[in-house]
Amino acid sequence: MPASPRRTTLATVAASAGVSVATVSKVLNGRGDVSPVTRSLVESLLEEHDYVSLSQRRRGDAAVPATIEVELNADLNPYSTEIVQGAVRAEADAAIVVSIRTNADRAGTWARGLAAAGRRAVIAITSELTAEQLGALSRARLPLVVIDPLNMPQTRGAVSVGSTNFAGGLVATQHLLALGHRRIAYLGGPATAACNQARLHGYRAAMEAAGVPATPSHVREGPFHYQEGVKGGAALFDLPEVPTAIFTGCDEIALGVLEAARARGVRVPEDLSVVGFDDTQVAKMASPPLTTVRQPLREMGGVAVRTALRLAAGERVDSHHVELATELVVRGSTAAPGALPGRS
Amino acid sequence: MPASPRRTTLATVAASAGVSVATVSKVLNGRGDVSPVTRSLVESLLEEHDYVSLSQRRRGDAAVPATIEVELNADLNPYSTEIVQGAVRAEADAAIVVSIRTNADRAGTWARGLAAAGRRAVIAITSELTAEQLGALSRARLPLVVIDPLNMPQTRGAVSVGSTNFAGGLVATQHLLALGHRRIAYLGGPATAACNQARLHGYRAAMEAAGVPATPSHVREGPFHYQEGVKGGAALFDLPEVPTAIFTGCDEIALGVLEAARARGVRVPEDLSVVGFDDTQVAKMASPPLTTVRQPLREMGGVAVRTALRLAAGERVDSHHVELATELVVRGSTAAPGALPGRS
DNA sequence: CTGAAAGCGCTTACAG
DNA sequence: CTGAAAGCGCTTACAG
Numbered sequence A, B: 001m002p003a004s005p006r007r008t009t010l011a012t013v014a015a016s017a018g019v020s021v022a023t024v025s026k027v028l029n030g031r032g033d034v035s036p037v038t039r040s041l042v043e044s045l046l047e048e049h050d051y052v053s054l055s056q057r058r059r060g061d062a063a064v065p066a067t068i069e070v071e072l073n074a075d076l077n078p079y080s081t082e083i084v085q086g087a088v089r090a091e092a093d094a095a096i097v098v099s100i101r102t103n104a105d106r107a108g109t110w111a112r113g114l115a116a117a118g119r120r121a122v123i124a125i126t127s128e129l130t131a132e133q134l135g136a137l138s139r140a141r142l143p144l145v146v147i148d149p150l151n152m153p154q155t156r157g158a159v160s161v162g163s164t165n166f167a168g169g170l171v172a173t174q175h176l177l178a179l180g181h182r183r184i185a186y187l188g189g190p191a192t193a194a195c196n197q198a199r200l201h202g203y204r205a206a207m208e209a210a211g212v213p214a215t216p217s218h219v220r221e222g223p224f225h226y227q228e229g230v231k232g233g234a235a236l237f238d239l240p241e242v243p244t245a246i247f248t249g250c251d252e253i254a255l256g257v258l259e260a261a262r263a264r265g266v267r268v269p270e271d272l273s274v275v276g277f278d279d280t281q282v283a284k285m286a287s288p289p290l291t292t293v294r295q296p297l298r299e300m301g302g303v304a305v306r307t308a309l310r311l312a313a314g315e316r317v318d319s320h321h322v323e324l325a326t327e328l329v330v331r332g333s334t335a336a337p338g339a340l341p342g343r344s
Numbered sequence C, D: 001c002t003g004a005a006a007g008c009g010c011t012t013a014c015a016g
Helices: A010-017 A021-028 A036-048 A054-059 A078-090 A107-116 A131-139 A165-179 A194-209 A226-237 A251-264 A281-285 A297-312 B010-017 B021-028 B036-048 B054-059 B078-090 B107-116 B131-139 B165-178 B194-209 B226-237 B251-264 B281-285 B297-312
Strands: A067-072 A095-100 A119-125 A144-147 A159-163 A184-188 A219-221 A245-248 A273-278 A291-294 A321-324 A327-329 B067-072 B095-100 B119-125 B144-147 B159-163 B184-188 B219-221 B245-248 B273-278 B291-294 B321-324 B327-329
Touching (some): A010 A021, A010 A036, A067 A297, A078 A119, A078 A281, A078 A297, A078 B095, A095 B078, A107 A119, A107 A131, A144 A297, A165 A184, A165 A245, A165 A273, A184 A194, A219 A226, A226 A245, A226 A251, A251 A273, A281 B251, A281 B281, A297 A321, B010 B021, B010 B036, B067 B078, B067 B297, B078 B281, B107 B119, B119 B297, B144 B297, B159 B194, B159 B297, B165 B194, B165 B245, B165 B291, B165 B327, B184 B251, B226 B245, B226 B251, B251 B273
Parallel strands (some): A067 A095, A159 A321, A184 A245, A245 A273, A273 A291, B067 B095, B119 B144, B144 B159, B159 B321, B184 B219, B184 B245
Antiparallel strands (some): A095 B095
16 A cells, blocks of 8 residues: 555644644644534544544654564463464564453454554454454554464454464374374364364364274364363263374363373373374473474464564565464374383 | 653754754754764764653653563573563553563663663563663663562662562472471572572471481572473482482473473372472473462562553652562372372 | 644755 | 754644
């Protein structure tokens, strides 16, 4: 979008409202001595002419480094921590403001507040953005980059960053099949999340290709939480056909499964193989260390920041969805079914 | 520091330099048509009069929310993640800029850059700040709050936030003693860190009060890393007097010990009790879940932000060191020595 | 309530 | 190089 040669000034707005510059200035500064009628007329004209205050224009100067908002929908977890890490490391000149959205504000207030505070772009991690919020960001001229949105239909228009989730689900399941497992369960993420759907399809594709279609009772979906792993793992152990391996939707769920196994006296990997997803810090710190599908989360954070900066600079981006490669990382939580202990 | 009634304007500087306002303006805007002599005279006078540009003043307006820099000295880990979490949640109106210091810039450049970018205060987590950096922040009028600095002597003047580490070390060790342990090892943090020293003293005090002074070979210090736990745990298992319990300097180290134990076939808590420190997210996700000394890390992040904002507003703070209470959280990684399994 | 007028802080084209 | 002068965008005390 080419910038218009001159930005709107108070004089423009005053002329179109048929009032003096002084009156417009008063409205802007929230003075009391303006009639409600005049005030609302001026306010709508300010909006219409897309008036940007002097201080905001100054803040847009090259001298002031950009700030980018990284919005979380919940507390930092091992997954979002990695993305934030990558965003923070990405660009020395882009300050990353981390915040947790409370949804207390209305969409317009929220977006305008961000613009007024000097944000140049917004990166939303696993958020559920409404159509109003997307519209408000657009009106505030704030570009948006989403990472793993939880509600696909609404956010389809936004620029997004993700990873090859289908391939990840496929390779994780193939790894377990190659070890000799046949009763492989999927303990995944929220059914509405696109990333979860892709992983599930990868799992199903691998199972079908191996001639052992997934048993319906072996597929469970739920939030990406540790407790899901504890509960889901326990539920799977109660099945008549107990799985010998569980492919999980994220490392946190996998750690929950590890705990469910320990509580039952089920040994990992001797009695049960477990595969995580993400390769967050906790994967390496698990006992046994987790075999997991690595998502390049830090790189994804970095790509999101660089994409956001390009959008903020008015550049076009080639692709509306950047997808980075996943990779299987084999550690100690997987083995052939019935394998003997003895690993290091 | 009471703000002077009026900030320096170009006119003031022009008068004291004996040049016109126009010339000063040219210097500020980096125009070429100013003689080097005049330029350097004006520049030093701008510095001397502490001139703040209009845009910077505007950025200081109440309308623009404060931004606070949270400086990490390394990648986000479970400990610093919790503090960041608390800082982000603390004040709706204070934007938290997270960054990892690279030390590429000289101290003055770094501090002035932060001030120019609109930061109002700096919070440093487990950093090693030099005297130059402290001085540069002070000259840039940026208040500093430190959390668990790694080098105590240099940072003694700074306002700090911490927790009752001595009490934490004491209560953790007393818990193990009460369970019946006598051979209790300490696998702690860096010897130079004040928080580590306090925990070690608490451990020693408890041991001495119980009449079982700590064996020197049972005390090891090192970085707050997972690998320290793996290596340190293995080293302790090789001792002639193998400990029956290990009190660790942080949850990450404790998870390393869990893994060292698993690799040796040592069962936790039946053969070995393990106590962590911090109560980060990974403590709950460990298998078995960790008994640990909870530091209120989120609260510490929140207190740091509120203190930083007060200092930025020119208020005096009552105390140069705020200390929050630690608390023992008993989970599944501790039991009486030689206890039988059977817990849930 | 409203706006003409004075004023503030800054920038810039231009005469010297 | 330098600065007087014109001008820009905005604010505010005050007259009506």
